[in-house]
Amino acid sequence: MQIRAAVLEEFGKPLVVQDVSLDGPGRGEALVRVHACGVCHTDLYTASGADPTGYAPCVLGHEGAGVVEAVGDGVTLLAPGDHVVTLFAPECGECVHCRDPRTNRCVAIRERQGEGFLPDGTTRLSRGGERLRHFMGTSTFAEATVMPEIALAKVSPEAPFAGAAVFACGLSTGIGAALNTARVQPGATVAVFGCGLVGLGCVIGARLAGAERIVAIDLSEGRLEHARRHGATDTLVGGPDTVAALRDQTGGFGFDFTFEATGNVAVMGQAVEAAREAWGLATMCGVAGKGELLEVLPRLLITGRRVTGSSFGGVLGRTQVPQLVERWLGGEIDVDDLLSHRMGLDDVNHAFELMERQDGIRTILEIS
Ligand SMILES: NC(=O)c1ccc[n+]([C@@H]2O[C@H](COP(=O)([O-])OP(=O)(O)OC[C@H]3O[C@@H](n4cnc5c(N)ncnc54)[C@H](O)[C@@H]3O)[C@@H](O)[C@H]2O)c1
Ligand SMILES: [Zn+2]
Ligand SMILES: [Zn+2]
Numbered sequence: 001m002q003i004r005a006a007v008l009e010e011f012g013k014p015l016v017v018q019d020v021s022l023d024g025p026g027r028g029e030a031l032v033r034v035h036a037c038g039v040c041h042t043d044l045y046t047a048s049g050a051d052p053t054g055y056a057p058c059v060l061g062h063e064g065a066g067v068v069e070a071v072g073d074g075v076t077l078l079a080p081g082d083h084v085v086t087l088f089a090p091e092c093g094e095c096v097h098c099r100d101p102r103t104n105r106c107v108a109i110r111e112r113q114g115e116g117f118l119p120d121g122t123t124r125l126s127r128g129g130e131r132l133r134h135f136m137g138t139s140t141f142a143e144a145t146v147m148p149e150i151a152l153a154k155v156s157p158e159a160p161f162a163g164a165a166v167f168a169c170g171l172s173t174g175i176g177a178a179l180n181t182a183r184v185q186p187g188a189t190v191a192v193f194g195c196g197l198v199g200l201g202c203v204i205g206a207r208l209a210g211a212e213r214i215v216a217i218d219l220s221e222g223r224l225e226h227a228r229r230h231g232a233t234d235t236l237v238g239g240p241d242t243v244a245a246l247r248d249q250t251g252g253f254g255f256d257f258t259f260e261a262t263g264n265v266a267v268m269g270q271a272v273e274a275a276r277e278a279w280g281l282a283t284m285c286g287v288a289g290k291g292e293l294l295e296v297l298p299r300l301l302i303t304g305r306r307v308t309g310s311s312f313g314g315v316l317g318r319t320q321v322p323q324l325v326e327r328w329l330g331g332e333i334d335v336d337d338l339l340s341h342r343m344g345l346d347d348v349n350h351a352f353e354l355m356e357r358q359d360g361i362r363t364i365l366e367i368s
Helices: 041-048 110-115 161-168 170-181 197-208 221-230 242-248 265-273 298-302 317-329 345-356
Strands: 002-008 016-022 029-038 063-071 083-086 125-127 130-134 144-148 152-155 189-193 213-218 234-237 257-260 281-284 306-309 339-343 362-366
Touching: 002 345, 016 144, 016 345, 029 083, 029 161, 041 345, 063 144, 063 161, 083 161, 083 317, 152 161, 152 317, 161 170, 161 317, 161 339, 161 362, 170 197, 170 257, 170 317, 189 197, 189 265, 197 213, 197 221, 197 257, 213 221, 221 234, 234 242, 242 265, 257 265, 265 281, 339 345, 345 362
Parallel strands: 189 213, 189 257, 213 234, 257 281, 281 306, 339 362
Antiparallel strands: 002 016, 016 125, 029 063, 029 144, 029 362, 063 083, 083 152, 125 130
16 A cells, blocks of 8 residues: 655655555554654654664654554454554563563564564565665554554553554653552652653652652753643752752652653763662663763662663553553543644654754654
8 A cells, every 4th residue: 555654764864754655464463554653752863863773764653553454364462443552662472571570671573673674574665666664663654554463552442542652652661660660669759850751751650659759850840840740749950969959858868769761871870879878779761872871889889779771661562551541541641731742744854843942742743
């Protein structure tokens, strides 16, 4: 079939929205009509050329929500008409990591996905005879996509697509970092560095976990207002004195749980330092720049602080994304507040500009 899609032709250049060909689903795959897609930093990061593992040409986009239109042979998990959220982190349920409750790092299709191919080593996208590669196994800046069934989460048909889309990456990452990775305990003290979609997700997750104090830190007053709406009990404008201020608020000890959601390695260091002596856990969500290092004084670790990181919030996509969507529909999570701009696929480069200006929390492309 012919579809409209946003193609990354060349790093550092605007995406080109154009007609491309999409083949039908192969064995174990589903064809999904994409209705909405969030625009995430990782799309911009790859488009800019900063990502050393990036490739072009390819169809970008990974925060998608839509409806299954057709399934290939052997598909058992999905049927046409199912509403789905796309998963850049699949859940096969069988690999060495899927069988272990400590992680969501499914390895079933990782290598091929990283190279821009479907699990059988081919692509479903092409243009005038030239194969076009997939991005993150998703390629959802498009009217439709073909994906492995293990990388699609079946969600409630009651969920509006624009809101469902943010569960495909940013929001689930933050909420999951608090609930799955750190396992924030009721009554805990929490500090969240960075209040974009990921950091606000950490605030929401900490609230859902029953944290007693949630301090949100950002450079932008507007974003701190968002944080208050989602459950932050205190807010702080970030800067060089942030750690001292946080320690002062806790009798010099620091916070039970800290989260970093900025991608800035200096802020990651602050999150480690602000974690409580004796048992504080600092969880890194941000993606650092190429070659950047996180420096940690070993003394901070000897005295009991722990450091970890979270990919997609440790969320098991097929199992837990539907559960998070239910919590949203049940009124526990305010997703509308996070959807700042809505526009069509043709405006994808404008959505990137808004992101670079930090205008709004999330822009949603409403595609079909
Ligand atoms: N781990 C994962 O699986 C995963 C998934 C999605 C995104 N990410 C990464 O998470 C990070 C956050 O993503 P986002 O979409 O929320 O980004 P964002 O840019 O919308 O938000 C980052 C926030 O950090 C704030 N900030 C910057 N410097 C600060 C400082 N010194 N002190 C306090 N706050 C500061 C900014 O004002 C901004 O509000 C990015 O690095 C992104 O690449 C990781
Ligand atoms: Zn697996
Ligand atoms: Zn993302």
